[in-house]
Amino acid sequence: MDYPFPEKFWWGSAASGPQTEGAALMDGRKQSIWDYWYSIEPESFHNGVGPEQTSDFYHRFKDDIQLMKETGHNSFRTSIQWSRLIPDGTGQVNEKAVDFYNQVIDELLANDIEPFINLYHFDMPMCMQEKGGWESREVIDAYVQYAKACFRLFGDRVKYWFTFNEPIVPVEASYLYNLHYPHIVDFKRAAVVAHHTIVAHARAVEAFKESNALGQIGIILNLTPSYPRSEDKEDRAAAHIADLFFNRSFLDPVTKGEYPLELVDILAEKELLPIVEADDLEVISNNPIDLLGVNYYQPRRVKAKENPEPDNAPFMPEHLFDSYIMPGRRINPHRGWEIAEEAVYDIMIDLRDHYRNIPFFISENGMGVEGEEKFRNEEGYIEDEYRIEFVKEHLKWVHKGIQEGANCLGYHIWTFMDNWSWANAYKNRYGLVEVDLKNGRNRTVKKSGKWYKLLAENNGF
Numbered sequence: 001m002d003y004p005f006p007e008k009f010w011w012g013s014a015a016s017g018p019q020t021e022g023a024a025l026m027d028g029r030k031q032s033i034w035d036y037w038y039s040i041e042p043e044s045f046h047n048g049v050g051p052e053q054t055s056d057f058y059h060r061f062k063d064d065i066q067l068m069k070e071t072g073h074n075s076f077r078t079s080i081q082w083s084r085l086i087p088d089g090t091g092q093v094n095e096k097a098v099d100f101y102n103q104v105i106d107e108l109l110a111n112d113i114e115p116f117i118n119l120y121h122f123d124m125p126m127c128m129q130e131k132g133g134w135e136s137r138e139v140i141d142a143y144v145q146y147a148k149a150c151f152r153l154f155g156d157r158v159k160y161w162f163t164f165n166e167p168i169v170p171v172e173a174s175y176l177y178n179l180h181y182p183h184i185v186d187f188k189r190a191a192v193v194a195h196h197t198i199v200a201h202a203r204a205v206e207a208f209k210e211s212n213a214l215g216q217i218g219i220i221l222n223l224t225p226s227y228p229r230s231e232d233k234e235d236r237a238a239a240h241i242a243d244l245f246f247n248r249s250f251l252d253p254v255t256k257g258e259y260p261l262e263l264v265d266i267l268a269e270k271e272l273l274p275i276v277e278a279d280d281l282e283v284i285s286n287n288p289i290d291l292l293g294v295n296y297y298q299p300r301r302v303k304a305k306e307n308p309e310p311d312n313a314p315f316m317p318e319h320l321f322d323s324y325i326m327p328g329r330r331i332n333p334h335r336g337w338e339i340a341e342e343a344v345y346d347i348m349i350d351l352r353d354h355y356r357n358i359p360f361f362i363s364e365n366g367m368g369v370e371g372e373e374k375f376r377n378e379e380g381y382i383e384d385e386y387r388i389e390f391v392k393e394h395l396k397w398v399h400k401g402i403q404e405g406a407n408c409l410g411y412h413i414w415t416f417m418d419n420w421s422w423a424n425a426y427k428n429r430y431g432l433v434e435v436d437l438k439n440g441r442n443r444t445v446k447k448s449g450k451w452y453k454l455l456a457e458n459n460g461f
Contacts (some may be wrong), residue, residue, distance in 0.1 A: 003399045004460040010410025011434065011456035012075035012113070013068075013218075013362050015057075015296075016165065017122035019419040021081065023058035024051055025408075027096040030087040030128040033133075036424070037181035049425035053434050055417055058100065064443070065107050068416060071432050071449040072456030075413055076108060077116035077220075077293075077363065079165065080154075082146050083125040090142045092094060093149055105157050107372065116412075117154065118162040119147055122170055122180075122422070134170070134193040137277075140200045147204040148211065155213025162293060163201040165220040168194070168250055176316065180423065188272050193273040198253050198284060205287040219254050220293035220363045223247050225343045226300045229324045234304035238321035241266070242302045245317040253375045255292065255355050256283035268305030270315055292351070294442065295414070296394075297344045301326050334369035334386075335428055341393040348401030348408060357407045365394055366414035368428030380444065382434055387448040392461060399460075413452070417443060 024035055029309040031039075038050035068076055082089070084097040108115045120143070128139045143301055147163070147427050154159075173179040175190035184190075201219055208217040226242035228235035244263040252260050263456075267273045303324040313319070329337045344362065351358055369375075377383045391413060418431035426437060432449035436442045455461055 002460065003396060005399065006402065006409075007459075009459060010075040010114070010361055010412065011452070011459075012073040012077070012116075012412045013408070013414065013416040014077040014116075014412045015190050015417075015419055016079040016118070016123075017081040017084070018051060018054070018079070018121060018123040019421060020055045020057040020078070020417070021417075022051075022053040022056040023085075024053075026058070027084075027100070028087055028094040029081065029084040029097070032081070032083045032123040033093045033126055033181050035083075036122060036126045036129075041181075042334070045423050046425040046427040047422070049437075051420060053441075054420035056441050059401050060441075061104050062107055064417065065104075065111055065113065066291065067113050067433055067443060067445065067449075068113055069110075070453065071445060072453035073416070074456065075114040075116055075160075075412070076411065076416065077118060077162070078104070078161075079118040079121040080150055081123055082120065082128075082143075086146050086149065087125070089125045089128040089139075090145055093153070098153055101154060105154055109157060114160065115158050116160040116162065117150070117158045118165050119143075120163065120167075121165040121425060124351075127370070131162075132181070134196045134200070135189060137196070140196055140203065143200045144203045144207055148207050151208055151211040151213040155211055155215075158213070159215030160291065161208060161213070161215065161217040163204045163217065163219050164197065165293075166196045166222040166295060167219070168222065168246065171197070185314070188274075191267060191272055192274040194249065195276065195280070198250065199280050201254060202283045202287040205289065206283060209287070211357070216290035218289040218291035218293060219250075220295060221247075221250055221254070222295040222297070222364075223251065223347050224296075224298070224300045225346050227326075227343075228304055228427075229301065229303035229326075232304070235302070237303045238304045241320045242300055242317070246300065250383075251355070253284050254289050255358055257288055265428075266320070272315060290359070291409075292355075292358050292360040294345060294347060294351075294360050295364035296344050296362065297365065298337045299340045301329075301338075316383050320336050332367055332369075332390075334371070335367070337368075339390065339393075341397050344394055345397040345401045348406035349404065350403070352401075352406045357405070359407045359409055361408060361410035361412065362394075362398060363412050364414040365411070366390070366430045367391075368430050369427050372429040372434070382444070382446040387446070388451045391448070391452075391455075395461070 226239040228239035301324040302321045309319045417433040418429045418435040434444045
């Protein structure tokens with residue numbers, strides 16, 4: 001069967017500044033929370049590999065953009081680093097950073113690759129974290145000034161802007177589940193961080209509309225469908241609550257301009273609502289996004305809570321449902337994550353039916369593999385048939401969603417080249433292009449990269 005995609009479909013990949021650029025302390029850039037955390041706890045990072053060099057895109061972007069062309073890209077998402085552009089968080093713009101980002105944008109355009117630019121990808125400048133990070137209203141103001149600087153400097157050429165990538169992740173990882181710096185475990189503070197992030201997003205959208213920048217602005221959300229163990233009322237209620245916390249908490253305010261009432265009621269009852277200032281809800285309500293990016297990797301499966309938490313336990317979302325491991329589920333054996341391609345279709349139909357069929361694209365989807373060099377063939381490149389298969393199977397469901405009227409404009413794989421991934425560093429490889437850390441970060445296109453070029457050229461498979 002053939003799977004053709006609509007004309008002008010976006011084929012490309014997603015990455016981020018902090019995960020690819022390297023040059024962490026060069027040309028005026030100052031520390032982000034990642035540089036700081038690595039400086040105090042290098043052992044928290046896989047094999048002790050920190051954010052200093054990553055994949056060295058800073059020095060090799062021209063060659064890398066040629067490789068993007070060679071792997072069929074007509075679009076590419078990356079992010080500007082706040083700590084590079086405005087090293088003190090506010091105030092002076094770093095001209096060397098402006099020069100770098102101008103060159104990257106111009107080089108992409110010269111190669112017919114549309115730049116998609118994101119403003120914040122988990123990388124709080126350390127000087128802003130010292131003021132409280134997203135717990136601080138002052139940091140919201142600083143972020144809005146940073147956003148305005150980006151629109152002013154680059155808005156004549158960049159048509160697709162995004163305020164945040166996966167804004168729920170810093171909430172979960174840094175303020176709930178003790179995975180990332182600053183290692184705070186406190187739901188009330190997490191709720192403040194979430195609300196302030198959404199206010200910052202809405203104010204940046206407002207600033208974009210007031211600027212003379214071209215194009216559209218949106219946000220990138222990781223949407224993780226919550227599936228109940230069974231059709232029993234209690235299991236379905238548990239899945240609905242998980243959906244409120246992990247999907248609709250961000251999806252509703254950025255598209256509909258309001259928080260889900262049921263979520264507000266749950267938090268009000270537990271006295272965990274953040275302080276909402278006078279014009280917060282107004283700015284959220286008045287600034288819906290133009291375009292949504294959807295990151296999808298794996299589903300969430302839940303069941304009704306089996307054993308209630310003790311009354312004095314500090315609140316966590318999991319007090320209202322239990323995780324559920326579905327028997328017979330398919331697993332990526334190299335990463336441990338469930339593979340459930342049909343969930344991407346369910347997301348698409350949900351957006352069609354409950355979110356006014358908002359224009360969106362699959363902004364991340366991909367397969368991480370540990371120890372990928374074991375798949376190197378005699379010709380010297382990695383034969384990642386499993387990645388080709390993974391993308392094809394997801395695209396079949398994307399195709400079905402489009403056939404049924406979902407407003408999907410493109411597909412970006414995570415990621416273009418193997419990159420540094422936070423505390424996991426280079427443990428799991430996701431790239432269409434290998435980055436060989438043992439041999440001077442040499443680039444080699446994998447089998448999936450060669451296939452991806454054909455996919456884009458044929459606008460389907």
